[in-house]
Amino acid sequence: MADIFDSYTTADAWDEMFERPGVVRPAYAAVFDALSPLDSIELRYRTDQMARAFTDRGVTYSYGGEERPFPLDLVPRLLDAVEWDRLSRGVRQRVLALEAFLADAYGRQRVFEDGVVPYRLLYSSPHFHRAAHGIEPPNGVRIHVSGIDLVRDEEGRFRVLEDNVRVPSGVSYVIENRRVMTRTFPALFAEQPVRPVDEYPQRLLAALKACAPEGVTDPVVAVLTPGVANAAYFEHALLARLMGVQLVEGRDLVCSGNRVRMRTTRGETPVHVIYRRLDDDFLDPLHFRPDSLIGVPGIMAAAHAGNVTLANAVGNGIADDKLLYTYVPDLIRYYLAEEPLLPNVETIRPEEPGRLEEVLDQLDRLVLKPVDGAGGKGIVIGPRAERDALDRLAKQVAADPRGWIAQRPVALSTSPTLSRRTDGQDGLAPRHIDLRPFAVHDGSDVWLVPGGLTRVALGEGNLIVNSSQGGGSKDTWVLAPSAPPARSADERSAAVSEVIPRQFGPGAASTPGGPAQEEAQQQ
Amino acid sequence: MITTDTMLSRIAESLFWLGRYVERADDTARILDAYLHRLLEDPWSDEDAACRSLHAILGVAVPTEQHCDMDSVLARLAFDAASPGSIEGALTAARQNALTARDVVSTEMWETLNSTWHQLAEHRRAARRTGPHAYLGLVRRRAALFFGLADSTMSRDDGWRFVVLGRSLERVDMIARLLAVRVLAAVHAPDWPTLLSASGAEEAFVRARGAGSDPGEVAAFLLLDRGFPRSVLHALSAAEECLAELGGGTPALRRPEPVRLAVGRMRTRLEYLDSAELEQLPALLGELQLACGEATRAVAERYFPYDGPIEWSHQSATREGV
Numbered sequence: 001m002a003d004i005f006d007s008y009t010t011a012d013a014w015d016e017m018f019e020r021p022g023v024v025r026p027a028y029a030a031v032f033d034a035l036s037p038l039d040s041i042e043l044r045y046r047t048d049q050m051a052r053a054f055t056d057r058g059v060t061y062s063y064g065g066e067e068r069p070f071p072l073d074l075v076p077r078l079l080d081a082v083e084w085d086r087l088s089r090g091v092r093q094r095v096l097a098l099e100a101f102l103a104d105a106y107g108r109q110r111v112f113e114d115g116v117v118p119y120r121l122l123y124s125s126p127h128f129h130r131a132a133h134g135i136e137p138p139n140g141v142r143i144h145v146s147g148i149d150l151v152r153d154e155e156g157r158f159r160v161l162e163d164n165v166r167v168p169s170g171v172s173y174v175i176e177n178r179r180v181m182t183r184t185f186p187a188l189f190a191e192q193p194v195r196p197v198d199e200y201p202q203r204l205l206a207a208l209k210a211c212a213p214e215g216v217t218d219p220v221v222a223v224l225t226p227g228v229a230n231a232a233y234f235e236h237a238l239l240a241r242l243m244g245v246q247l248v249e250g251r252d253l254v255c256s257g258n259r260v261r262m263r264t265t266r267g268e269t270p271v272h273v274i275y276r277r278l279d280d281d282f283l284d285p286l287h288f289r290p291d292s293l294i295g296v297p298g299i300m301a302a303a304h305a306g307n308v309t310l311a312n313a314v315g316n317g318i319a320d321d322k323l324l325y326t327y328v329p330d331l332i333r334y335y336l337a338e339e340p341l342l343p344n345v346e347t348i349r350p351e352e353p354g355r356l357e358e359v360l361d362q363l364d365r366l367v368l369k370p371v372d373g374a375g376g377k378g379i380v381i382g383p384r385a386e387r388d389a390l391d392r393l394a395k396q397v398a399a400d401p402r403g404w405i406a407q408r409p410v411a412l413s414t415s416p417t418l419s420r421r422t423d424g425q426d427g428l429a430p431r432h433i434d435l436r437p438f439a440v441h442d443g444s445d446v447w448l449v450p451g452g453l454t455r456v457a458l459g460e461g462n463l464i465v466n467s468s469q470g471g472g473s474k475d476t477w478v479l480a481p482s483a484p485p486a487r488s489a490d491e492r493s494a495a496v497s498e499v500i501p502r503q504f505g506p507g508a509a510s511t512p513g514g515p516a517q518e519e520a521q522q523q
Numbered sequence: 524m525i526t527t528d529t530m531l532s533r534i535a536e537s538l539f540w541l542g543r544y545v546e547r548a549d550d551t552a553r554i555l556d557a558y559l560h561r562l563l564e565d566p567w568s569d570e571d572a573a574c575r576s577l578h579a580i581l582g583v584a585v586p587t588e589q590h591c592d593m594d595s596v597l598a599r600l601a602f603d604a605a606s607p608g609s610i611e612g613a614l615t616a617a618r619q620n621a622l623t624a625r626d627v628v629s630t631e632m633w634e635t636l637n638s639t640w641h642q643l644a645e646h647r648r649a650a651r652r653t654g655p656h657a658y659l660g661l662v663r664r665r666a667a668l669f670f671g672l673a674d675s676t677m678s679r680d681d682g683w684r685f686v687v688l689g690r691s692l693e694r695v696d697m698i699a700r701l702l703a704v705r706v707l708a709a710v711h712a713p714d715w716p717t718l719l720s721a722s723g724a725e726e727a728f729v730r731a732r733g734a735g736s737d738p739g740e741v742a743a744f745l746l747l748d749r750g751f752p753r754s755v756l757h758a759l760s761a762a763e764e765c766l767a768e769l770g771g772g773t774p775a776l777r778r779p780e781p782v783r784l785a786v787g788r789m790r791t792r793l794e795y796l797d798s799a800e801l802e803q804l805p806a807l808l809g810e811l812q813l814a815c816g817e818a819t820r821a822v823a824e825r826y827f828p829y830d831g832p833i834e835w836s837h838q839s840a841t842r843e844g845v
Contacts, residue, residue: 046653049653178564182560182563182564183560183654183656184653184654184656185653185654186559186560186563186593186654186655186656187654189563189564190563193567194564196564196565198564198716201734202734205733205734241726241729242729242734243729243733243734244726244728244729244730244731244732244733244734245733480567499578499579499582499583499584500582500700500703500812501582502547502581502582502607502608503696503815503816503819504607504616505536505539505540505543505544505616505620506536506537506540506616506619506620506623507537507540507544507607507615507616507617507618507619507620507623508607508612508615508616508619
């Protein structure tokens with residue numbers, strides 16, 4: 001076995017690359033062969049190169065006021081074609097069930113009448129917006145873009161950790177990771193067909209155009225950003241640039257007569273579809289937070305009048321609340337009459353009669369999550385928490401059972417990741433990862449960008465992968481089924497027959513002093 | 524004092540080819556970068572076929588029985604200093620021309636070119652180890668720096684016009700080559716997005732037409748867009764302007780000089796092209812290639828009449844001295 005993997009020991013979790021120490025999973029054979037001959041100095045060198053490329057391109061996040069490149073680990077995460085197919089069907093199913101739930105919750109509310117989900121869940125959700133009631137999306141889509149977070153458990157089975165159907169971010173890293181990986185580590189891609197990810201902007205634009213208000217034949221799409229200070233501004237700019245649409249801030253938009261226009265040097269011009277990367281609360285100071293300076297007063301009225309479509313829809317927060325998460329398997333059965341393809345992580349709802357005590361009794365063996373948290377904030381991992389932290393938690397949960405869910409701690413799968421060992425040397429060590437596939441819904445199909453974002457917790461044993469908690473990422477490969485057969489030499493020569501020679505002037509090595517317009521044949 | 528309205532033919536020729544060769548290095552680097560990375564990103568691509576079409580674009584014939592892969596592409600089209608169709612060959616030739624016209628070329632321009640040329644070997648070695656991206660990036664950046672310095676340190680005299688004329692004609696030639704391979708050998712040719720990034724036009728195109736617009740529009744954009752500086756029409760207009768102003772310009776009522784014929788005719792042809800003609804792309808591209816060759820010949824005849832043997836012996840003498 002080669003040096004760089006010599007000292008690699010698997011942790012107490014499913015390892016993505018090794019079946020057991022020394023035995024590589026088949027999908028990883030080519031990556032293993034490409035990495036094995038390299039030493040840790042070489043790996044560090046390439047990693048630094050990737051970091052520099054990210055810094056140059058502005059793929060950074062701010063950390064204590066300093067701009068840092070988003071850490072990219074050079075060992076990719078692989079999914080074979082069969083696994084990806086299963087996984088993407090599961091995500092698709094989940095998105096469709098959540099779409100159905102949202103349409104129902106903001107419509108006839110059958111699901112509550114039928115007792116599948118309790119009414120109180122809806123009314124106690126801070127994301128259930130009266131303002132969203134009565135907005136009928138033109139093509140029935142509310143979840144134009146979603147990021148369903150998945151983890152692989154100890155048995156190697158993918159489970160859903162949480163749903164993100166408001167403003168999921170991270171797809172820019174999928175695009176940038178692939179770009180920088182092919183450029184700093186081309187040899188890694190040479191032996192293996194990997195499905196490209198660059199179709200995303202095109203798919204997104206198509207989905208945004210598909211949800212334009214009725215009667216608009218050539219819709220104007222814009223990306224609405226909170227501004228350059230936002231952590232995901234890089235992503236907003238990238239998507240606008242790759243889709244060829246305007247990147248607008250709230251102050252660029254004006255609403256009058258229930259229509260939205262942008263201020264341009266040629267006057268005010270209409271906007272029909274807004275891919276907004278602002279939370280509901282900030283969107284319209286007339287309806288939500290009156291102190292929001294980054295929103296657009298009147299935009300909700302325009303949406304109500306059906307003159308502008310907001311993507312994702314306002315009020316989606318009721319569907320990715322962590323309490324609703326526990327009901328999603330039931331929603332899939334209820335709306336689609338199918339069995340869930342991707343299971344949840346086993347979860348207890350403390351708000352249900354009798355369950356609170358059960359949770360409080362075994363706090364040190366559970367993971368507690370605030371139902372409304374994002375970015376890994378507020379999560380308490382029982383087995384690792386201090387006694388007094390658990391005591392504090394017990395009080396909080398007892399005071400607000402609706403605000404928490406309790407889950408079995410899942411040992412997230414691990415992937416070899418370049419890290420500094422205790423002896424100060426660089427080496428590959430197992431680090432926990434998750435997966436966020438991105439799905440785009442255009443009304444007729446839910447399309448997934450092949451792979452998605454694999455986040456990695458860089459600290460040893462760390463289970464929280466969010467970038468705000470010191471996480472990094474990995475390029476995620478979906479292996480293509482197989483390449484088409486090579487063409488015959490005859491076909492080749494038929495296709496590329498005519499070669500037009502170049503023109504040369506003075507100074508060229510092979511044409512010493514030849515006439516300027518000499519058309520030399522070169523070999 | 525040297526008056527700026529006279530210029531040695533030999534110097535004029537060097538400046539013309541200086542512009543062409545630096546542009547050639549730039550365009551070649553863009554094309555290789557776009558192609559090679561597309562190959563890596565597209566699992567279904569046929570490496571041999573794609574590398575063959577790359578050779579075809581850049582005017583190098585490869586025997587059918589010879590295998591063709593990324594390494595051989597880089598060896599022939601990037602690192603071969605003996606071939607002026609490769610990046611190193613083009614930069615070597617550009618440097619030779621800058622040396623010839625050293626008294627006209629500004630010191631900043633010369634140093635940019637010269638230092639780049641000296642750094643190539645080191646970057647070539649690094650490229651063999653970690654891939655060509657950094658090497659190709661260096662070439663692109665230095666070409667941009669070179670033309671940027673030309674823009675800000677050269678007087679707008681005939682010397683400047685010859686540089687821009689050379690650059691513009693090379694640009695036309697490159698786009699015509701890219702499109703020709705795409706249109707004539709569609710099976711192996713690059714997809715339209717690759718073609719766009721090879722021309723540095725991805726973002727300009729997407730802004731003008733929107734993501735995922737009809738690929739057929741890419742050809743129209745690269746040929747006919749009035750605003751994009753790497754479109755054929757834009758480059759032809761730039762070349763025509765230079766030709767109109769060379770040697771003090773032609774008085775408005777006089778018939779334009781014959782040297783303008785090929786470029787002017789092609790420019791107006793594209794300017795008033797109707798969409799039906801875009802369907803006959805191969806024929807149009809053929810005309811374009813002919814016009815490029817003709818324009819180069821006309822410029823040479825008019826401004827640097829060539830007197831065979833003497834020039835030849837002179838050149839080889841200097842070559843030995845180098």
